[in-house]
Structure formats: C-alpha cells, structure tokens
Amino acid sequence: MAAAGRERIDLPYRLFGRARGVAPGIHRAAGAGLNGAFLRHGSILDTPDARRIDVRASITDPFGGLKVRRFENRARIDVFVVLDLSGSMAFGRGEEEDPIADLCAAIAHAAIRSQDRFGLIAAGPKPRRDIAMRATRRAGLPDEIWRRISQDAGEGAGLAGLLAMLDELPQRRSLVFVVSDFLMPERDLEELLGRLWRQDVAPVIVRSSAVETKLPRFGLVETADLETGRRRLVLMRRSLRAAWLARARERRAALDAVFRRHGRPAFDLVDRFDPDAFVDHLISGGG
Known part of the structure; x- marks a missing residue:
C-alpha cells in the first residue's frame, strides 16, 4: 500500500554543473x-x-x-518538484495508491537525507498555494508531501497557474523535477521549459499503459477528456488502433528530443512509481 509513512529509499540525484550555495x-x-x-x-x-x-x-x-x-x-542545493495539477493528471490515482504522491515524497525524502532543502510548486489552470511549499528541511516533510498531493488529483485545463508560480523559484540554480503528462501544445511546452532556463530541469512523464495495452482491435471505445469532462464513443478498428499507437510513439519521441535539447532525458512514470527504475534513471544521467 502506498501511503504516508512508507519506507523510502535514497535517490542518487545530482546537479548538472556547479552549485552556488554557501551552506x-x-x-x-x-x-x-x-x-x-x-x-x-x-x-x-x-x-x-x-x-x-x-x-x-x-x-x-x-x-x-x-x-x-x-x-x-x-x-547544499534546493530541490523542487514542479507538479502539473491539470485535469488530465487525475488518471490512475486513488486514496491508497497514488504514484505521483509516491514519487514526490521519495524526492523529498532524498533531499532531506542529502541535507538539501525541498520545495513544491503545484498548479494547473490556477495556482494551488494550499499544496505548494517553500523550500524547507523540516521534520516529517515526506509524509506531509504525500498527504498534500494525494488529496488532490487535479482539475481544469491549461497550465496558466503553473507558469505564473514559476516566478517563485529561487534565482540560484536548483534541481527541478517537472512532473506532468505533458499533454500540451508544443508552444506551451517550450514556454514552460524556457521559463526554467536558469534551473537544472529533470522531466518526469506520467502516463498510463492502458493507452497501448488495453485498446481493442475492434469495438466501441468510450473516451473521456479529463480536463473538459467531454466524452465520446469511437468505433475502434485495426487501422485506427495502429494510427493511435503510432501517434503515441511519435509524441514520446518528440518529447524526448525537446527534453534532451534542454539538458536531460525524461523518466517515464507508467502506472505506478518504481523506485528501482527511478534510481537506475538517475544513475544513468537523468537526474
């Protein structure tokens, strides 16, 4: 069961370049x-x-x-999570299982163990200052982060609030994990990463394997837009299924190219948080 108080492992993250802190x-x-x-x-x-x-x-x-x-x-450095809380991030999250909360709590735990400070910026179309947190090292932080995030699955469309809150990041270079499904227009993605130009950005792509593994070859499929609530029926057939899967692969390749251009490859958070896979990603140069 994923919950506050769960045993967590240390994460071998590092800052690309030289830190500017004095502590x-x-x-x-x-x-x-x-x-x-x-x-x-x-x-x-x-x-x-x-x-x-x-x-x-x-x-x-x-x-x-x-x-x-x-x-x-x-x-020491500051370690931040910039969390997308738009409606499309609500999938696969519940009261007891929440992979995004698990990830963020693990990063907070690792920051405290490394004597760094951890901060959280969370927003969707509107800023969420009730969830956000200034950089701190206080006791009980990982469990508090888990509770804050797991109690809110996100809603609404767009990232206006998240972009507005990026001004609250420190001027000093920090390690910033950007956690999102990145289902946004390319211009919005470029604006998001451009606003983080002074930071060391480590992207985390949240996605569901159902997009690839649970698509029938033929039959009616009900789709839902988690940001607008709009639903529609689609007659799935072999050619349409192949086209959807091809677009998913093309989107992932395009995201990878953008992230590498901005400094780091992304980590794929698929269905659940796998600490060992995240450690391997960080060791290989992803964070």
Whole structure:
C-alpha cells in the first residue's frame, strides 16, 4: 500500500554543473572549500589559513613559499518538484495508491537525507498555494508531501497557474523535477521549459499503459477528456488502433528530443512509481 509513512529509499540525484550555495553539502560547488576532495596546493598568500599548511609541499617548493592544501567546494542545493495539477493528471490515482504522491515524497525524502532543502510548486489552470511549499528541511516533510498531493488529483485545463508560480523559484540554480503528462501544445511546452532556463530541469512523464495495452482491435471505445469532462464513443478498428499507437510513439519521441535539447532525458512514470527504475534513471544521467 502506498501511503504516508512508507519506507523510502535514497535517490542518487545530482546537479548538472556547479552549485552556488554557501551552506556545506554534498554537491560540487564553484570555488575552493574545506569539505571536499583535495584539488591542489596553493600559496598561503591566496589562502591565508595556517591550518591548511602542507609542510612537505612547502619544504620541497623550489621558491621557498608556504603551500596550503585547497579542497573542492561542496554545497547544499534546493530541490523542487514542479507538479502539473491539470485535469488530465487525475488518471490512475486513488486514496491508497497514488504514484505521483509516491514519487514526490521519495524526492523529498532524498533531499532531506542529502541535507538539501525541498520545495513544491503545484498548479494547473490556477495556482494551488494550499499544496505548494517553500523550500524547507523540516521534520516529517515526506509524509506531509504525500498527504498534500494525494488529496488532490487535479482539475481544469491549461497550465496558466503553473507558469505564473514559476516566478517563485529561487534565482540560484536548483534541481527541478517537472512532473506532468505533458499533454500540451508544443508552444506551451517550450514556454514552460524556457521559463526554467536558469534551473537544472529533470522531466518526469506520467502516463498510463492502458493507452497501448488495453485498446481493442475492434469495438466501441468510450473516451473521456479529463480536463473538459467531454466524452465520446469511437468505433475502434485495426487501422485506427495502429494510427493511435503510432501517434503515441511519435509524441514520446518528440518529447524526448525537446527534453534532451534542454539538458536531460525524461523518466517515464507508467502506472505506478518504481523506485528501482527511478534510481537506475538517475544513475544513468537523468537526474
């Protein structure tokens, strides 16, 4: 059962590029510091810290200068989930099973374990400040995130509210997981990613396998638009089924091209949240 309090695993995410934070953490940061791997020796004139003097390197210096050890800087970052709560995101979610809530709670858990801060931006056509959360490290955060998200499946059409709330992201580069089905016009997708240009964006595509596995070869199929509530009957036949599946593959390939152009491949969240698959994706360069 997926619920608050569920055991969660650590996720090996990382920030592409150098962090700009000042608080000590685990992410590679700009400049030299005191808590990372050894980088090189430097002059004590550049780094006036007697605690870092390397006696051996100083003795062997042909110019007789005092040498100090310089280390790689490590810093904390902010990790955000930008969550699409438009109506099309309501499929496959219930009171006890909610793959989106599982995913977001797992990311929050990993952020706290890595000494980072976690924040949430959630909206559809309207901002959802009752669900959103500023970056924090407070106790009980993963369970709170699970409860907030699982209690709201989303409604309405469009992403106007989500785009408006992106201004609340920090100016400093953060790791931002964008969670959506991405069933939007290409111009809206480009606007969404363009507004996140200063962030390190890790997309997560939410989709249902029923689109590919439960389409009959022949018969009446009732379709429903989760954003507008509109329903219609379609006479499914072999040629139409093949065309639908081809469009689904073409859409996924087009999304993949857009995401790679903006820096990272997407993770497919299909039907349920699989922590092991997500870990493999992050290790392979997806986050």
